[in-house]
Every structure is written in C-alpha cells, then in structure tokens.
Amino acid sequence: MKRIFALCLVLALLAGCAPAPNAPSSGAPASSQTVQEPPAPTFAVGVLDTVQWSGYGTGSNGGDAYYELAVLAENAAGPDGLTRRVSMLLRTDYATLTQAPLCSVPGCGHSDAACPAYIEGNNIAVAAIGGNVYLMGSVYGTWFVQNAASSAAAAYIDVVDASGARRKRVMEFPQGWEVYSDSFSYTDGGALYGSYYDHSENVSGGVRVDLATGEYTVFETGGDSILGVSGSSFLMRHYEYPLDDGVYPGVAVGEAEQVRGQQMDEWLVQYDLAAGTRMRLGSPQMDWYGEYDGYGYLGGMYVRDGKLYQMFIQDDDGDASLKTLLERDIFNGTQRALASFRPSASVPWLDFGLHDILPACCGEQEPYLWAGAFSTSGAGCVPAYLIDVRDGQLREVLLRAEEPYTGGETAALPLARTNGGLWLVPVAAMEDPWGGMRRSYALAAPETVFAGSGELQYIRMWTPPDAMG
Secondary structure, three states, X not given: OOOEEEEOOOOOEOOOOOOOOOOOOOOOOOOOEEEOOOOOOOOOOOOXXXXXXXXXXXXXXXXXXXXXXXXXXXXXXXXOOOOEEEEEEEEEEOXXXXXXXXXXXXXXXXXXXXXXXXXXOOOEEEEEEOOEEEEEEOEOOHHHHHOHHHHOOOOEEEEEOOOOOOEEEEEEOOOOEEEOHHHOOEEOOXXXXXXXXXXXXXXXEXXXXXXXXXXXXXXXXXXXXEEEEEXXXXXXXXXXXXXXXXXXXXXXXXXXXXXXXXXXXXXXEEEEOOOOEEEEEEOOOHHHHHHOOOOOEEEEEEEEOXXXXXXXXXXXXXXXXXXXXXXXEOOOOOEEEXXXXXXXXXXXXXXXXXXXXXXXXXXXXXXXXXXXXXXXXOOOOOOEEEEEOOOOOEEEOOXXXXXXXXXXEEEOOOOEEXXXXXXXXXEEEOOXXXXXXXXXXXXXXXXXXXXXXXXXXXXXXXXXXXXXX
C-alpha cells in the first residue's frame, strides 16, 4: 500500500479582508476574505486543467487522437453474480484517419490480457493525459465497496504509453475507498486530483495521485464540492446551516428540512493548493433572484475559465417556461444574462447540458456549451444546439448521424476537437457483433457541422475478427 501523506488544513475564518492571490486586485468582490492558511502542502501543484474521462458512448480526446473502450463481450457471471466485461482500447488517429487497438506488440492478436489494449473488468474509464492513456477502474456504491474483496479488486489506475507498447499498474487505492473517474476530474499533467470516501473510517477528502510514482496524498477539503479550477486553485461550493441542530421554534417536524434549506448559507471558495490558502469569493447564486419577477428556480452550476454558468428557469408557464442562461465572473462579481429562450409548441422542452463541448488536450477549448432539445412528440430528428459563451448565440447542429438502435436520424453532436481545429463527429451506425453501441466517425469543419453539409473526412473504423465477437 502506498504511503498516505496526511495534509491537515485549518479552516478558521480571519476577521479581516484581503484580495485573492489569483484574482484581479481591482475586481475582487467586497465580500471576499481569506481564511487562515493551513500547513504548507507536501506536494507541488502546476496549472490545473479538466480531465475528459470516457463515458457511455463517449471517449477521451488527446488532441491528435481519440481514445475509447469498445465492448467485445460480456463473460459469465462471477461469484458475486456480476458479468465480466471485455473491452478493446481503441485509438482514432486524426492524421491517418484510422482507428485501431492501442497496441504495438509485434504479432499480437489482441485476444488476451497480454495485449495492452485488451481490457477486462467493469466500471472502467479512459483518459488521455500528458501523452499517455490512463485507465481507471472504479469501485463505488456501499455494497460494492464493502464486498470488494470478494467481488472485485480495489479501485486502480493503469497507464498505457502512447505507442501502445505496454500497460502497467500505476497504483491501487486502499480497500474500502469509494472512488470513480468522475470524482478525479482534474490534472496538472503530472498528477490526478480528486476526492474519495473511505467506508472503513467514514471519512472523505481530497486526494492527489502522482502519475509517475503512484504515490498518493490525501488532503482536507472541508466537505466542500469542487465546481472547477483556476490556475493552481480549486473553485469550490461551501454550505453552512445557521441552525444545524434541526430544531426550529414553531415549525412542525415534517417541515424542518424545508426550513433548514431556506436557512442555508452558501458561497464560493477559492482553494489554492500551491499556496495552501482558502478564500471566500461571495455567494454563487443569491444575487440572481432579484432580477426576475415571479416564481423561479436555478439549475445546476458549471464552471469554466473563471466563469460560473447556471440556468434560471422562470416557472410561469409549465413546459414553456422562460429559461435564461446566466453567467457570472467569479473573481470580479459581475454577472449577465447570456441567453434567454422559451420552448416552442413543436419542441416543448428545451434545456441546457452545462458542460464543455469539444475539449482539446493543450489548454485549448471551443467557446461552446452543449444544449439539447427534447421533444415529447417522439417524431422526427430532435434538434440539438451549441451555445456560444462569447455572445450567447444559440446555433443548431444541422449535420445528421444515424442512430444505432432505431436507424433514425439524430443530431451529429461533435465528440472532440483536433489540434488542427476540425471536429470529430458520428456519422453512421455500425454492425456490432457484441451488441454494444457503435457509430462510425468523420472529421468536419465546424461550419459543416452547423450547416449540415460540406466535406467529411471519413475514419477507417476498426472491426474485431469474428472470433472476438
């Protein structure tokens, strides 16, 4: 087991105010205040960036290639009753327009664990980081963690070098730790940063994994949730309940939780890992409500490039309620309504998925957030949109792709951005001998994706031999 370097943070609030180390000194909100510095960190921190882990039907972008896991088979159930998945780690090369297993072992048939691209196990995600490809096997959920010894190995991280010559184990997390790829969403190129929950000790916190040595360091997060990063800092959401004992004079027991939520205070915190300092940046949402009439509520938050995005839904007309995408500059406190829209009769439910579209490897990022339109009619191709965070323009994706399961059309939402500025898009459904969801790909210019026509550079897709199906 790797050594755990405990980093104890003292979170006592100072009486005075001071500007944020990484914030513009002229624009810091008046409510900003520092918190007493904890002991100096035991590790160095570089500039943090978001990690793009693969998910259901998605991969991870390295700028020059796209990496994903294609399911080959579901093996017989193990002693825990769970089936064992076998997948192939595939690399789609943008320069050669080819997809192949990430393996360069001479004569390899890609048919067993000796192949670096042959992956066995469930709940595995892949991410391209610093020229290598990392695999994270997750263990999450109380039952699975408590039964990890009999049902699965502890959560782990493997690495496959970019050439595909070998795969090796970087580290294993302690038994009893609940960790998964979505909770390790940040990197400085040399380490992964995330959070864990230890079921054996009933404690949680942050953890840094050195990708070169596999050593990990735990650090205190104060129970705050991480929204994003800026420089070497986490941007976090902090909650406090003034009446935390749940006893409220004159309030019925059944209504106590509702009152408790109304009493909740929250604010943003900048936690500079390099300096070991925490600073309050003001409330993340309190100021929105005064600008809109009538009843409304706020959706989930998303942070990128020092900006916080949130959807305000003015619930005055059911499914056709006015929706406004709000943007707030975290460091200077300014805010604006980026875009407003009201769903039409033909598309009665239009909502935004507040996450990045097309992350690239080297700090580059397209200026779009993804938005989806969901029609209750069930007819035709449901439209999808990208919203430009520079001017709030809502742009429909008119390029179409074939839906694998239904054979119908769907919007060809881009999967990745190449270092040269092209977008990787799905094109057509593929015959899939193992029953998974696969689509063929092409590269296209952004304007082709928006216009629905133009040049497509088709990828030569990999298909497994019949014996592997």
